[in-house]
Amino acid sequence: MSNIDTLSVNSLRVLAADAVQKANSGHPGLPLGAAAMAYELWANHMNHNPKDPKWSNRDRFVLSGGHGSALLYSLLHLFGYGNLSTKDLASFRQLDSLTPGHPEYGHTVGVEATTGPLGAGMAMAVGMAMAEAHLAAKFNKEGYPVVDHYTFALGGDGCMMEGISYESMSLAGTLGLGKLIVLYDSNKISIEGNTDIAFREDVAKRFEAFGFQTLVVEDGNNLEEISAAIKAAKADTTRPALITVKTKIGFGSPREGMASAHGEPLGADNVKALKEKLGFPVDKDFYVPEEVYQHIEEINKKSEKAEAEWNQMFAQYVKAYPELKELWDKYHDENIGEDLLENQEFWAFPDKPEATRNLSGMVINRIKDLVPGFVGGSADLSPSTKTYMKDEGDFSKEDYSGRNLHFGVRELAMTGIGNGLALHGGLKPFVSTFFVFSDYVKPMARLSAIMGLPTTFVLTHDSIGVGEDGPTHEPIEQLAMLRSMPNFTVFRPADATETIAGWYYAITSKKTPTALVLTRQNLPQYAGSSKEALKGGYVIAPSKKEVPDAIIIASGSEVEISVKAKEELKKEGIDVRVVSMPSTDLFDMQSKEYKEKVLPKNVRARVAVEAAADFGWGKYVGLDGATVTMKSFGASAPAGELFKKFGFTTENVVATVKSVL
Template sequence: MSNIDTMSVNAIRVLSADAVQKANSGHPGLPLGSAAMAYELWAKHMNHNPKNPTWANRDRFVLSGGHGSTLLYSLLHLFGYGNLSKEDLANFRQLDSLTPGHPEYGHTVGVEATTGPLGAGMAMAVGMAMGEAHLAAKFNKEGYPIVDHYTYVLGGDGCMMEGISSEAFSLAGTLALNKLIVLYDSNKISIEGDTDIAFTEDVKKRFEAFGFQTLVVEDGNNLEEIGAAIEAAKADKTRPSMITVKTKIGFGSPKEGQASAHGEPLGVDNVAALRVKLGWPSTEDFFVPEEVYDNFNSITEKNTKIEEAWNKLFKEYSEKYPDMKELWDKHHDEAIAKELLDSEDFWAYADKPDATRNLSGMVINRIKDLVPGFIGGSADLSPSTKTYMKEEGDYSKDNYAGRNLHFGVRELAMAAIGNGLALHGGLRPFVSTFFVFSDYVKPMARLSSLMGLPLTFVLTHDSIGVGEDGPTHEPIEQLAMLRAMPNFTVFRPADATETIASWYYAITSTKTPTALVLTRQNLPQYANSSKEALKGAYIIAPSTKEVPDAIILASGSEVELGVKAKEELLKDGIDVRVVSVPSIDVFEQQSKEYKEAILPNNVRARVAIEAAIDFGWGKYVGLDGAYVTMKGFGASAPAAKLFEKFGFTTENVVSTVKSIL
């Protein structure tokens, strides 16, 4: 290791330790142990340009062990990303700083993904690698490898313990994603102590079983050994690679090798001892010698030239293949689907009863012809969720150009991979499973929301209408769960028009993920349903009175109950308004005037109908209203029997309305 390399690695260590100590909060162990591998990768093997952090053909780096965020922040500072300053490092974990406790995508320049939940970064990296392979298959021409980059992900024992990584890496091996390289920070320490208390498996053999090339670096401070392993990983053109790098948590400090180095500051005296052990030339906090900055600047200049060469290649490619340049632009056009709002063909449907999952499948096959970056699939359920794109091929190791993704029975990893595809850029992904299994999806959907990714979740079999499969497959509380999430839009459409509107909203969203919650059973089409569904709630069956006697609110399949109950109530001289509420989230974004027009304050007799728990409807129903909703779990029986058993009948709705008048 040359002196400047040694100093550069130690600069990462000192800055990381200082940031954690200044905040009196954080995780110094990973940065101290992993600094050498991170430096070797970023300085000598990774194509990236701090002067253009969003360069399309950059190598991606994901810090899956997001608790070690000061490692990443130190790298970003030293390389000059976004002018991240020493002051920013000194504000680590402070309010509104650019250096939050875990890396946040879109908040700090150079952060490729929001990480923190262990293993999530591993799975998102798989998605990024899948995106690279897909776009390379689609765009590259002989002599013009315009999509040609690697995805690197670094994580430790915790990431390997979490089940999501096994789900994701099993798929990565099946797909032979050879440009995915996993750096395993193996220090055998977790919060509770030595990993042997709960984690004794042979991780290397597990990855071999997944289909990875496996490499081992015995000394995590040996740059030459680390570099050779990275190059060996890049040389394998048939498999993804996992490099076990044996490190010491808290390296160089008196807490080296101890669990206490993981998640608490080293202490002032121990940071001072670290400087002495490393031979650091100053006792000043956040001190970095100028020659170290010069070293990082020279690396950046080299990388700038790499991008310049790519820009020249891309210009030649665009001139030689203008049709491909046009396709490239469409892939990267966030507004491409907005023209569908006025397309009669897009909004057309057959006027007959149909399940909203079928109608969604119809819309998917319309979108794919206009949005070339549209890509997605399901957790082994596309025949049921109706998410297969016709004539678009299956994504596989033999056909990365295929647009139909097969995630296998891996819902959690599927959602994270969807995030990775969206993060990669140039793609508009969707994922799908049964609605009840959104419980498996939720942690990664939460990251979609945090990152502002417009990933679409197609969630079918939306209620007790699932029937014979019984309560394990009948969602009850899941609507409330997803509606409670900030920056996440849930649509539960009632017919074809509302389903098309839901998809239009999803495919034109730029910063918000969307869930489409769809039926298995057929629903009627409504003459009064309209694009007003894009406002979240609208009057689908008006009252003849200026002030209706009551208001019935419903979503999805229960809109039919509301309409039928209105007809029965009219026989008794009760004139109600029926409001379809496909999206509470979108309705909440409307003006006070619009909300008042739909739900006037002077009408206090209100009934909400939904085949789920009533949680969340109170703001609309009020103290004087009532609910026709679920009070517990479902049961196993034909759907019609279940709707009757749990009170989802015209008679019960009529009775409920009358009870509050």
């Protein structure tokens, strides 16, 4: 290691240690142990330009072990991303700082993904690598590799213990994602001590079984050895690579190799001892030798040159293939799809009873012709979730141009990968499974919401209507779970118009993920349904009176029995308004005037009807209202029998309305 390289690596270590100590909170162990591999990667093996952080052909770097964020912020500072200063490093983990406890996408320039839940970054890296492979297959021409970059993920023992990393890496190996390189910070320490207490497997052999090239760096401080491993990983273009880098947690500090180095500040005396050992002044915080900044500046000039050469090639590509430039612009157009609001063909539907999952499948096959970057698939369920795009091919190791993605039975990884696809840019992804398995989806859907990614979730078999499969497959509490999440839109349509509206909202959303919750059973089409579904709630069956006697609020399949109940109540001289509420999230965003128009405050006789838990309906029905909802898990029987058993009948809705009058 040359002197300037030594100074650069140790500068990263000192900056990270000072940041954690100043905050009196954080994780110094990973930054101290992994600084050498991170420096070698960023300085000599990654194509990235700090002056253009969003350069489309940049290599992506995902810190899956997000607790080691002090390392990432130190890298961003040294390399000049977003002018992140030592003052920002000194504000580590403080309110409104650019250096929060875990990296946050869209908050700090240069952060490619929000990480924190261990292993999540691994899945997102797989998604990014899949996006690169797909776009390369769509756009590259001989002599014009306009999409040609690597995805690097750095994670530790905790990431490797989490199931999501193995789900996603199994798929990466199956797909032969040769431009995915995983750096495994193997220090054999976790919070509770040596990893032998719970984790003794040979990680490399497991990755080898997945189809990875596996490499080992015995000395995590040996830059030459690290460099050779990265070069070898790049040389094999047919397999993703795992580079196991053996490190010492808390390297250079008195806590080196100790579990206490993982998640707590080193302490002032130990930081002083670290600086003394590394040859840094002990009386200066956040100190970086000037020659290190100059060295990084020279590296950045090479990075700028790499992008300039790419820009020149792309300009020639545009002249040679103007039709592909037009397609490129469509792939990268954030506003694509907005004109579909007035597209009559898009809003057309068969006028017959139909399951909303089938109607969704119809819409998917319209969108794929109108939005070229639209890609997606399911967790081995596309025949049931109706998410297969006709004539678009399957994304596979043999053909990355296919738009149908097969995730296998891996719901958690599927969602993390979907996030990676969205983060990469150029694609509008959707993922799909049965609604009950949103329990597996939710942790990564939460990250979608935090990052503001417009990923679409197609969740079918939405209620006890699943029937014979029984309570394990009948979602009860999942609607409440997803509705409770900030910046996440749940849309449960009642018919074709509402299903199309849900898809229109999803495909045009820019910063919010959308869950389309769809039926297995056929539903009728309603004369009163309209594009007002985009407001989340609207009057689908009006009353004759300006002020109705009562209001029934329903979503999805329960709109049908609500409309029938209205007709029965009419025979008894009770005038009821039926409000379809496909999305409480969107309804809550409307003006006070609109909400008052739909749900006037002076009508206190209200009943909510939904084949799910009643949690959340109280704010719409009030203290004087009632609900027809599930109070238990479901059962195994034909759907019709279950709806009767649990009270989802016209007669019960009628009786419930009468009870609140």
